[in-house]
Amino acid sequence: MRHPVLKMEGISKEFPGVKALSDVSFELYPGEVHALMGENGAGKSTLMKILSGVYSPTQGTIRLKGKEVTFGNPLDAQRQGVSIIHQEFNLFSNLTAAENIFIDRPEMVGRFRRIQWSKMYDEAQRLVDSIGGGEIDVRQEVRHLGVHSQQVIEIAKALSFQADVLIMDEPSAALPENEVKKMFDVVNRLRAQGVAIVYVSHRMKEIFEIADKVTVLRDGAKIDTRGIEEVTEQSLIQMMVGKEVGQLYPVREQKHDQEVVLKAEQLSLDSAHNVSFELRKGEILGLFGVPGSGTHTIAERLFGLRRGTGEIIIHGTAVKINSPSQAKAKKIAYVPPDRHRQGIIKPMSIRQNLSIPMLPQLSKYTVLDEARIKEMSKEYMEKLRIKAPSDGQSVDFLSGGNQQKVVIGKWLAANPDILILEEPTRGVDVGAKAEIYNIIHQLAQEGLSILLISSEMPEVIGLSDRILVLYKGTIVHEFAHGEADQEQLLQRASHPLSEGGCL
Ligand SMILES: Nc1ncnc2c1ncn2[C@@H]1O[C@H](COP(=O)(O)OP(=O)(O)OP(=O)(O)O)[C@@H](O)[C@H]1O
Ligand SMILES: [Mg+2]
Known part of the structure; x- marks a missing residue:
């Protein structure tokens, strides 16, 4: 034996x-x-x-x-x-x-x-x-x-x-x-x-x-x-x-507004070339590509982490976004793929992390409105099922998936107009994934415009109203709602010109 x-x-x-x-x-x-x-x-x-x-x-x-x-x-x-x-x-x-x-x-x-x-x-x-x-x-x-x-x-x-x-x-x-x-x-x-x-x-x-x-x-x-x-x-x-988990993806009916909230025009930098697209109010727009295809670069450009040529137009006005604070002022929020470098401040508590992007709204004159901060952090801890003894717990002591939930919560609480989500459910368990998908879906219905970048194809397909496929820094295909399956998505993302895929 x-x-x-x-x-x-x-x-x-x-x-x-x-x-x-x-x-x-x-x-x-x-x-x-x-x-x-x-x-x-x-x-x-x-x-x-x-x-x-x-x-x-x-x-x-x-x-x-x-x-x-x-x-x-x-x-x-x-x-x-x-x-x-x-x-x-x-x-x-x-x-x-x-x-x-x-x-x-x-x-x-x-x-x-x-x-x-x-x-x-x-x-x-x-x-x-x-x-x-x-x-x-x-x-x-x-x-x-x-x-x-x-x-x-x-x-x-x-x-x-x-x-x-x-x-x-x-x-x-x-x-x-x-x-x-x-x-x-x-x-x-x-x-x-x-x-x-x-x-x-x-x-x-x-x-x-x-x-x-x-x-x-x-x-x-x-x-x-x-x-x-x-x-x-x-x-x-x-x-x-310990129980059955219902449907993972909410049913999305495509009924977002036609109003264009964000327009990217001819964005070029680094690996991305002349990327143009429109994001409408209440829409979930998927951006899919293999690593190095430019999806991450575009996200960073829109959030002001990188500079490049081309124009960003928000609600019809061309704007300059050269830093994250300029992006935030335009009500853009970004959940980055790497929570440790850009997402959270680990020694701080859950409550402090959740309230960072909201501090300007949460302070009266220069005094923090502690009661509102508490209320808000309680709400998001419950919504996202963040597991911890209290919201005073230092983020350092949370499990990996729960840290990810804090990153998402932090940007949701900031109440943005445009939310860029990159790998939003990395390391998150099935039950909590369903919760996060529901929240994303609801927010879109309430009018939030979402740019979703993820390497998990089922996630992009399950949530997006439209999907743009990037290949070597260029948009090579657009899938309408309900049109894409995993095989096609991967094919477009890796060999865009094969099998009738020419533009
Ligand atoms: N150093 C610590 N101090 C206090 N609590 C801790 C510490 N490390 C882990 N915990 C708590 O112990 C529990 C188990 O955490 P653990 O990291 O083992 O979870 P996990 O199964 O790995 O989860 P995940 O899938 O999110 O990574 C959690 O409630 C977590 O907050
Ligand atoms: Mg773990």
Whole structure:
């Protein structure tokens, strides 16, 4: 009989005011990909942080290869064979890839305390090659690498310690669809080498593609572990949420106004060339393209984060938007794809974060209207089901998906006319996704105009009234309401001129 490489038993973890885990057991076998699922705040990351030495459990034991272990810190866990790739990357962007992999490692220091650079580069390149990252030059600084390459560096870093157990916490959340495949190749290679992998993700499709087993957590307790062939999408949702989840996408009837709220004329900068479109009042306009197609650039241009040529016309008047504050003054709001760089201020509380964009309206003379701020933050916490003991909780302590909800809440509360949403439900669980979609839909009905940029095709198709497809910085196709399916959308986004797709 095969023995588990890892056995966690009776694990509980309490934070002030939060019982994150209660009496959870979890087993892992060599060469298996084990999915860990559950709603936002269910305790997945906490369990994995305990397994990787970030936190110590309040109660419970961990056995690795039959022996009881305790991990003093993450390095200690790595030395004993457990490595983790966190939900948020932990790379130093101005160090090289090789330095990131072997940072602070005594084996790379030679005589007279000199770093053995060539040994480090060779070893790093070998590791990166072994997981299929041959095209990456490890002498490059990390900031020059794409997201998938950065992830390969994270994995290489984790593997540089002979890992028996590799934990991947939402590894695909930051990856575009076409790069997820490459990551799966890496995972399959590792599985074949006998590494046990814990795979945390909210994306159902991936779970069925890559996992051998799945364990579901709900409210800090383990619901069950099953073979992947024993479950269906519906039964998994039922296990995670504890009830049936209704329809994910609201039914959109196209009855927005004809009034044009925003007109982009011949916008050019960087990867985008002469992009023109109109956004009408109450419309949800999808903007779809593969990474580098220019969708992100356009969003940043409209929000004043970047400058370029062409004209932005709002309510019929040409305006200059050269900074986010000018954009905000024109009642444009932007939910960025990368919540950590641009979305939230982590040490501040939920309430403070939610109220930032509204401060001008929420202060009388120079005094803050605390009562209104409280009321508003309570409203959005409820609307978005942000899970926390109170709105005074620091955002740092929220689960990843709940942080994303704060970013969205913050911009919704600002009461904009035009809302640019980029990857709005990244890392958000199924139940909360349905909530967010409903809110987006309702806001559009109330007259908000929304530009939706997302790499999740079902989301773009399910929500948009029209979809514009960008390819290499140019709009190559427009789908009317109800016209697009995933296959066509992807085809237009990757080979716009094939099969009668000429303009
Ligand atoms: N350091 C901390 N201090 C206080 N509370 C915390 C801390 N870390 C996590 N929590 C709380 O513990 C609970 C479980 O969080 P965890 O991050 O494990 O959720 P998760 O399942 O990973 O969710 P997600 O899918 O959103 O990433 C949440 O209620 C969270 O707010
Ligand atoms: Mg998490």
